[in-house]
Amino acid sequence: MEKDKAYPTTHQAKILLEKFQLGQNIFEYYPMMQVKEITVWDYSGDFLCAIGKPVVREEFGLSRYDLSYDFYYKGKLLFSGNSFSPSPLHSCDTKEALADIVGWLSLKPGDTDAEYFDDYTEEQLRFAEFCSDDLYLWEEELRGER
DSSP states (O other): OOGGGOOOOHHHHHHHHHHOOTTOOTTTTOSEEEOSSEEEEEETTTEEEEEEOOEEEEETTEEEEEEEEEEEETTEEEEEEEEEOOOTTSOTTSHHHHHHHHHHHTOOTTSSOGGGGTTOOHHHHHHHHHTHHHHHHHHHHHTTOO
16 A cells, blocks of 8 residues: 555544545545444435444344444534444445445435434434435445446
């Protein structure tokens, strides 16, 4: 790997996340950046998802992994959480795990029960209604369906 394309430190990645702006693809050399604590994925310059290091928890005698995530749309943090549990069929640091998160965030009214959106902010609900189809295209691409 060339020196100028080396992966950033966690601190550098967080600074990049803070400076992410509309139309600026800050990860032009690599769509996935592995850093010590987070993995950052970028799609089309509009969507950016940072996934934290998995935390193991026991559930019904089985090990499950919880991921923290921050999801940005056009440079603004839109969704954030720390207990997303991807499919146990894939490793937590793969594009399949990202596809699970992206698919979950691409739900819109009519896709599931109305109560699902009760805790959404006005901005999140607007995103779900008008932008989630674009996010769904990213999920399809990640799963190789497009």
